[in-house]
Amino acid sequence: MAKKGPPSNVLLLDTSAFIMGYMATDVDAEHFSVPSVRDELTEGGLHRIRFDNAARSGHLKVLSPASRFLEDVREVAKEMGEEGALSAADMQLLALGLYLQSDGKTPTVVSDDYSVQNLANGMGLGFKSLATPGIQQMFEWVVYCPGCRRRFEERQRGDTCPICGTELKRKPGRKKKIG
Missing domain, CATH: 2.20.28 (Rubrerythrin, domain 2)
Known part of the structure; x- marks a missing residue:
């Protein structure tokens, strides 16, 4: 029997993904997020519980990106005029995307935030939205x-x-x- 390799679908979950009810239980995808996304979710609220359960069950990997990737995101955000439109969680999630990309993965950012989508696209990351049509x-x-x-x-x-x-x-x- 052939051993199944790691999923090729890598999804980075923004705060809006949890607010829109996204469940990180898709077995065909690796799900990632950052600690500051959890911080943006209301303590004791359903969205925070959803985040915590996914992390506890191993369906969601919560990582902090290296500062060099954060600096890359800041640079691109400044060039594109998105600097003031992004939260710390947005910046960290995009930096995590750059890290995963440098590790040979093809990450897709799941977010309904147009600024996050715009920047993800500008950095060569995929993006997908749940409740909005997404940027054109x-x-x-x-x-x-x-x-x-x-x-x-x-x-x-x-x-x-x-x-x-x-x-x-x-x-x-x-x-x-x-x-």
Whole structure:
């Protein structure tokens, strides 16, 4: 009898996956997440219980990515204008994706967060959404001031315009069709 190898389907579960009721019991997939995703789930709530049960039963591997992968994610997020739109859990999950990719796996991020999907796509990671249609185009965001109409290469400290003090906004810049 041939020995069955490890599953080729590697899924990275974001907070939204647990909120949408995703159950990490698919035997044809390896499921991964990060400790900060658990922290985003309400203590004692069904979503946290679902996360804890999956981890306890071995259906979900909870890992912390190395800092060098986090730095790579920060760099790409800055280039794409997504830096201020991501939580610590989002950054860590994407960094874990880069780590698994460097280990020869082909990870897919399960998230309904468009910024996470956009960044995953920009870093060569797969993505899949549960409740939303998912992104159809990849964006590079532009930070601008609606007051004086000045554009900025990156987020400004405090998210206010250094020229006129108006709160900065962001809008899609360059778009690229996915697939």
